[in-house]
Amino acid sequence: MNKAVRKITISALLLALTVICLKVIAINPGFSFVRVSLGPALIIFSSLFLGPVYGGVVGAGSDLLGAFVFPTGEYQPLFTLVYGLLGVLPWFLNFILKRINNRKFTAIFFNFLLICWSIATVLTVWLYPQINEMNLKIIYSSVGVALAIGTIISLFFISKHFQNKFPEYDNKFYRYALICLICEIVLMVFGNSLVKSIHFSQPYMLMVEWMALISFINIPINSFGSYYLEILLSKIR
Numbered sequence: 001m002n003k004a005v006r007k008i009t010i011s012a013l014l015l016a017l018t019v020i021c022l023k024v025i026a027i028n029p030g031f032s033f034v035r036v037s038l039g040p041a042l043i044i045f046s047s048l049f050l051g052p053v054y055g056g057v058v059g060a061g062s063d064l065l066g067a068f069v070f071p072t073g074e075y076q077p078l079f080t081l082v083y084g085l086l087g088v089l090p091w092f093l094n095f096i097l098k099r100i101n102n103r104k105f106t107a108i109f110f111n112f113l114l115i116c117w118s119i120a121t122v123l124t125v126w127l128y129p130q131i132n133e134m135n136l137k138i139i140y141s142s143v144g145v146a147l148a149i150g151t152i153i154s155l156f157f158i159s160k161h162f163q164n165k166f167p168e169y170d171n172k173f174y175r176y177a178l179i180c181l182i183c184e185i186v187l188m189v190f191g192n193s194l195v196k197s198i199h200f201s202q203p204y205m206l207m208v209e210w211m212a213l214i215s216f217i218n219i220p221i222n223s224f225g226s227y228y229l230e231i232l233l234s235k236i237r
Helices: 003-023 039-050 052-069 077-086 089-100 103-127 134-165 173-200 204-235
Strands: none
Touching (some): 003 039, 003 052, 039 052, 052 077, 077 173, 089 103, 089 173, 134 173
């Protein structure tokens, strides 16, 4: 099969799957305007596997197509922009990290950044003025700490799983995890929260806090999903 045709075929399949994941089988964990799904993992994978052009098409196309096929309100083009960037940024991050090509450094830097992000999330709960009840601050911060610890532990065991089950593949799981972490913070927490605060007329920092807590669920899902798909499609190349 021609390389371009193969890429177009795979991107079309990923686009359809992403729409389904984002709009049909997404899970609402109890926070307003927040959903958990495999959609971002598919978009990140499309960028890493097919390149930034196809990744951007899958990301932007999934939101655009999903908004018209499964409408849930007024269309907001800024969401399309965020998901389009989610399909572009991973490729550039991967390009930089491949030049560094130090697995130990990548794993250490990932865990350092994740710990810093966990501390920042908890501090935001205590410093955010609209969360002014002590019991809510304790609950939110406790949930944040528990989710952060769970993320670190789950990623450690996911990494061991890939090492044991697929020893023949280059161990670059933490590179994927670092890419997913950066994309989650930059685009899905700060970027997506800004769009949601505009679209739903909600305080920006409140949206950031909700998305920050959910990020500890998304990071393992996106890391596992994107890396597993990389191995799966590498097997059938």
